[in-house]
Amino acid sequence: MVGPNRNWKYNNPVNLWVVDPEDPRYAEHFGxxxxxxxxxxxxxxxxxxxxxxxxGAWGEGAGSELLSRDAREALVNAYTDxxxxxxxxxxxMDRETNTYAAxxxxxxxxxxxxxxxGFWAAEQNGWSHMYDFYPREIINFNVSDAWIKSPVSFxxxxxxxxWRDEQKYxxxxxxxxxxxxxxxHVSSFNAKSSPVPPEWSDLVDxxxxxxxxxxxxxxxxxxxxAEVNGKLEYTTWWENLGVAPCYKDFAxxxxxxxxxxxxxxxxxxxxxxxxxxxxxxxxxxxxxxxFPTGPxxxxxxxxxxxxxxxxxxxxxxxxxxDGWYQLGKVTITSDKLLLKDP
Numbered sequence: 001m002v003g004p005n006r007n008w009k010y011n012n013p014v015n016l017w018v019v020d021p022e023d024p025r026y027a028e029h030f031g032x033x034x035x036x037x038x039x040x041x042x043x044x045x046x047x048x049x050x051x052x053x054x055x056g057a058w059g060e061g062a063g064s065e066l067l068s069r070d071a072r073e074a075l076v077n078a079y080t081d082x083x084x085x086x087x088x089x090x091x092x093m094d095r096e097t098n099t100y101a102a103x104x105x106x107x108x109x110x111x112x113x114x115x116x117x118g119f120w121a122a123e124q125n126g127w128s129h130m131y132d133f134y135p136r137e138i139i140n141f142n143v144s145d146a147w148i149k150s151p152v153s154f155x156x157x158x159x160x161x162x163w164r165d166e167q168k169y170x171x172x173x174x175x176x177x178x179x180x181x182x183x184x185h186v187s188s189f190n191a192k193s194s195p196v197p198p199e200w201s202d203l204v205d206x207x208x209x210x211x212x213x214x215x216x217x218x219x220x221x222x223x224x225x226a227e228v229n230g231k232l233e234y235t236t237w238w239e240n241l242g243v244a245p246c247y248k249d250f251a252x253x254x255x256x257x258x259x260x261x262x263x264x265x266x267x268x269x270x271x272x273x274x275x276x277x278x279x280x281x282x283x284x285x286x287x288x289x290x291f292p293t294g295p296x297x298x299x300x301x302x303x304x305x306x307x308x309x310x311x312x313x314x315x316x317x318x319x320x321x322d323g324w325y326q327l328g329k330v331t332i333t334s335d336k337l338l339l340k341d342p
Contacts, residue, residue, distance in 0.1 A: 021055045021063075022071050031078030038082025045304065048188075049108070049151055049247075052079045052090035052101060060112060061093035072097055080104035087150050087247050092134075098141040108150030109143045113157035114189070115177045119167065129157065130180065138184060147185035148275065151247050154186050159194035174200055178207040185244045187212040214242040215274065216315040217300060217325070225331040229289040232330065236300075238279040241315060246271045246302075250311050253303045254285055255324055258296035258332070263288055264308045271302060271312075293332050299324040 019026050041047055053059030054075040055067065064072070079088055080101060089108040090101050101107045113119075116129035127133075138144055146152070163169040181189075189211065196204050219237040226232040234254070252269040255262055265285040301324045302312035310323030318326040 021067060021075070027071060027074035027078070031075060034078040035082045038079075041086070042083045043085030045306075047086050049087045049089050049153070050079065050083050051110070052076065052088050052107065054097075059091075061091045061097070064097045065094035067097070073100060076101045077104065080107070085249075089151060089153055092137055092141055092143070095137075095141050098143060102142065102146060106146065106149035108146055108152055109138075109141075110153040110155070112155040114154040114181060115163060115169075116157040117167070117169070117173060117177070119157060130177065134180075134184075147187075147244050149247075151187040151244065152185050153188045153190070154181055155190040156192055156194065159192055160196050160200065161194060164197050164200075171200065171203065174203055178203060182207070182210055182243050187244045187247070210242060212242050212244050213240055213246045213274070213312075214315050215239075215246075215271075215302065215312060216241055217327075218278075220298075220300065220327050222298065222330060225333055226287050227333050227335045228287050228291050228293065229335045231284045231286055233282075233284040235282040236280070238274065238281065240274050240276045240279065243276055245273065245275050246312065248272070248311070249305065250302050251305050252281065253301050253308060255299040255301070256285075256287065256291065256296050256330070256332075257299060258292045258294065261292055263291065264303070266303070266305065266308070287332060289335065291332055293334055295329045295331050298327045298330050300327055301325060 019030075021027075038050075051059070054061070054072075055064055056062035067075075076097065081104075084105065087108055088101070088105070089110050090098055091110055091112065092098060098107075098109065111129070111134060113129045117131065118126070118128045121128055158167070163174065216239045217236065218239050220234065222232055222234040236252075248271075250271050252267045252271060254265045254267065256265075257263075267281065267283055269281045269283075299320070300314075301310040302314070303309055304311050313319070314325055316325060320326060
């Protein structure tokens with residue numbers, strides 16, 4: 001499948017002998033592998049996202065703009081047909097490839113040189129990723145709003161130590177890089193396992209707090225008491241202090257707990273739609289007829305829908321050892337109708 005040419009004609013980022021992506025067998029066999037992976041792993045709770053990698057050394061997309069329409073669409077479809085539950089992320093390759101992928105299903109995007117303020121400026125007439133490529137191509141590739149439905153992920157250019165020791169970045173430059181990434185709604189970051197210089201640790205910590213989603217429950221109200229077999233209404237005001245939603249299909253849950261008895265109520269709130277800013281969700285739960293009377297704890301958590309276990313750390317106090325957050329107490333009283341003699 002490599003074809004007769006032993007030198008890949010596209011010399012960016014590296015000149016290597018690679019598979020000919022126009023050979024139909026490439027889409028058949030490589031695409032078949034992707035489809036098999038999707039059949040087995042799509043929606044797996046431990047799979048955060050899938051990288052849409054189709055051509056180029058290291059799967060970084062070099063030469064994607066040279067693909068024919070048939071080859072491009074066949075390779076992209078292998079991913080978009082196969083992963084409908086697990087988010088897909090695509091490198092900013094070229095306008096045609098990124099636009100086509102996003103036309104099939106919501107697709108996030110990634111970049112692999114966050115922090116390039118001029119790594120190769122002397123050789124490229126001042127050109128850099130942060131000033132020239134990313135601001136323009138995020139718009140030109142039609143991915144400006146992709147973050148609303150799919151994640152955005154960045155890889156560092158060089159390492160943090162390279163920024164400090166070779167590029168000679170100062171705190172203001174580092175803060176600028178982080179602020180730009182937040183503007184682009186970053187959810188995850190690959191630092192290549194490089195250490196953070198101590199003098200920048202506060203900047204990195206603040207950046208991580210603002211990255212992705214960060215849910216804070218600002219207010220929760222409910223009556224002081226409720227009857228068994230009755231309704232307990234509540235109101236909530238949340239705030240997403242981050243720059244992106246949660247892309248996992250988690251659920252907001254309320255738990256009533258009294259001694260050894262607890263009941264978890266999965267709400268209808270879709271946290272995937274909790275964009276940065278305020279969120280209001282009001283509803284009610286029905287207290288089981290056999291729930292113990294007396295004071296009980298009212299707790300909240302963002303849980304997985306299968307095991308009902310907390311999956312998200314909230315930006316509030318009150319976290320219990322099992323991950324639920326204590327909100328207060330409600331007194332459960334007897335249902336007078338159930339106590340009446342027939």
